[in-house]
Amino acid sequence: MKLLFRRGPSNTVRVFLLGICAISIAFIAKYTPWFDILKQHSVDVIAPFYMVADIPVKVKGWTESRTMPRAKLIQENSALRSEVLVLRRKLQREASLTAENFRLRQLLNSSDRVTDRVLIAELIGLSPDPMIHKVMINRGSDDGVYQGQAVLDAFGLMGQVVEVSAHYAFVLLITDATHAIPVQITRNGSRFVAEGTGNLFELNLRHVANTQDIKQGDLLVSSGLGQRFPVGYPVAEVTSVVIDPAKRFAQVSAKPKAELNQSRHVLLVFDRPPVGE
Amino acid sequence: MSKSTVSSSFVFISLFFSLVLAIFPWPSFLQICRPEIVCLVVFYWVFVSPTHFGITFGFSIGLLQSVIEAGVWGAHALGLIVAIYLLERFRKRVMNASLWEQSVLITIFVFVHQVLVAWMSYLFAYPVSFLVVLCTSIFSGFFWPVIFIGFNWVRRTYQISH
Numbered sequence: 001m002k003l004l005f006r007r008g009p010s011n012t013v014r015v016f017l018l019g020i021c022a023i024s025i026a027f028i029a030k031y032t033p034w035f036d037i038l039k040q041h042s043v044d045v046i047a048p049f050y051m052v053a054d055i056p057v058k059v060k061g062w063t064e065s066r067t068m069p070r071a072k073l074i075q076e077n078s079a080l081r082s083e084v085l086v087l088r089r090k091l092q093r094e095a096s097l098t099a100e101n102f103r104l105r106q107l108l109n110s111s112d113r114v115t116d117r118v119l120i121a122e123l124i125g126l127s128p129d130p131m132i133h134k135v136m137i138n139r140g141s142d143d144g145v146y147q148g149q150a151v152l153d154a155f156g157l158m159g160q161v162v163e164v165s166a167h168y169a170f171v172l173l174i175t176d177a178t179h180a181i182p183v184q185i186t187r188n189g190s191r192f193v194a195e196g197t198g199n200l201f202e203l204n205l206r207h208v209a210n211t212q213d214i215k216q217g218d219l220l221v222s223s224g225l226g227q228r229f230p231v232g233y234p235v236a237e238v239t240s241v242v243i244d245p246a247k248r249f250a251q252v253s254a255k256p257k258a259e260l261n262q263s264r265h266v267l268l269v270f271d272r273p274p275v276g277e
Numbered sequence: 278m279s280k281s282t283v284s285s286s287f288v289f290i291s292l293f294f295s296l297v298l299a300i301f302p303w304p305s306f307l308q309i310c311r312p313e314i315v316c317l318v319v320f321y322w323v324f325v326s327p328t329h330f331g332i333t334f335g336f337s338i339g340l341l342q343s344v345i346e347a348g349v350w351g352a353h354a355l356g357l358i359v360a361i362y363l364l365e366r367f368r369k370r371v372m373n374a375s376l377w378e379q380s381v382l383i384t385i386f387v388f389v390h391q392v393l394v395a396w397m398s399y400l401f402a403y404p405v406s407f408l409v410v411l412c413t414s415i416f417s418g419f420f421w422p423v424i425f426i427g428f429n430w431v432r433r434t435y436q437i438s439h
Binding site for chain 1: 293296297298299300301302303305308309311331332333336339340344345346347348349350351352354355358359362365366397398400401402403404405406409
């Protein structure tokens with residue numbers, strides 16, 4: 001098994017050349033679209049690694065579902081039944097509210113919002129680097145998933161799809177340091193941009209004026225500006241507002257509503273046809 | 278010939294599982310002490326068989342690792358080739374050192390690897406934590422005897438030449 005021939009350039013030259021090669025690969029992948037096709041196909045290549053790494057979790061889930069005591073199942077079942085009842089009641093209200101909203105929008109001559117269709121996906125892996133917040137899901141372009149699609153969990157917005165292959169996709173979470181999302185406060189409609197910090201439990205609001213009406217507990221929802229995320233999904237709750245007159249902007253941090261470190265099942269929202277169609 | 282097939286499959290299996298371990302879900306509070314297993318396994322093969330495994334080998338594994346980890350492409354490749362360069366440079370010294378001295382030297386090499394990976398991530402706007410870099414290197418150093426003794430044992434038991 002001869003992988004490397006000893007003849008050829010010396011180690012120093014080799015390190016130098018391959019080092020330049022590595023740095024250029026990083027730059028090309030980041031700043032040019034040349035590797036985009038490669039990126040999409042790479043998801044298929046690396047999916048087996050994530051599948052193998054996911055086996056212990058799968059086994060744990062399977063044994064838990066097999067060995068769950070009957071009493072616990074009955075208890076859980078009745079809890080779910082009552083939850084369904086409560087949610088159904090809310091849904092009844094929502095039907096009439098939607099109809100009313102639709103009529104009002106017609107009166108205002110504005111376009112009506114179409115109800116979003118959703119697809120459930122399961123999370124099968126996450127990036128090991130604590131600073132990179134990317135997760136892999138088991139749906140791909142065969143299921144209609146497209147780049148830039150919004151991903152939710154039961155509590156709020158999680159992130160967006162960044163790389164898609166036929167059966168798998170990578171989702172960039174809203175807390176990733178390279179991610180930012182346009183949001184607005186439900187209370188007064190002021191718009192901001194919420195940036196990820198690399199911490200799973202924190203978002204920062206960018207360029208908030210010291211005089212801005214914003215306070216702890218305000219709910220931030222997606223504003224739909226930027227044409228990337230659908231309008232009106234909860235994103236985060238403001239946890240602290242620090243106003244320092246010496247600084248140009250207030251420091252506002254918020255906690256994501258979605259349970260980014262716990263949700264195993266996520267929802268993919270179809271709010272528009274795939275890009276390019 | 279059969280010997281070399283066995284050894285290449287062992288190399289392949291060890292690398293595959295090290296890459297799986299690299300993305301294996303860890304509890305988030307233990308995140309900072311995840312040893313850099315891929316780096317250690319590559320070091321092992323370069324260390325025991327420098328005629329077969331070298332910088333080009335490290336480059337390809339590093340590239341694969343950054344693709345798998347969905348990080349900055351090429352970051353691990355850069356870190357690994359520099360670390361392997363150092364390992365080959367000081368190979369005689371590492372070879373003659375006792376196991377715990379080896380661990381210390383390996384800690385230094387992994388630290389160089391980690392610093393370069395962090396630097397590349399920093400270039401592409403990711404925040405960098407020095408604590409993570411330091412803890413990863415130290416825990417990798419602790420892990421080196423496990424890899425070294427374990428792999429040597431497997432090779433001796435199954436009569437694999439390298």
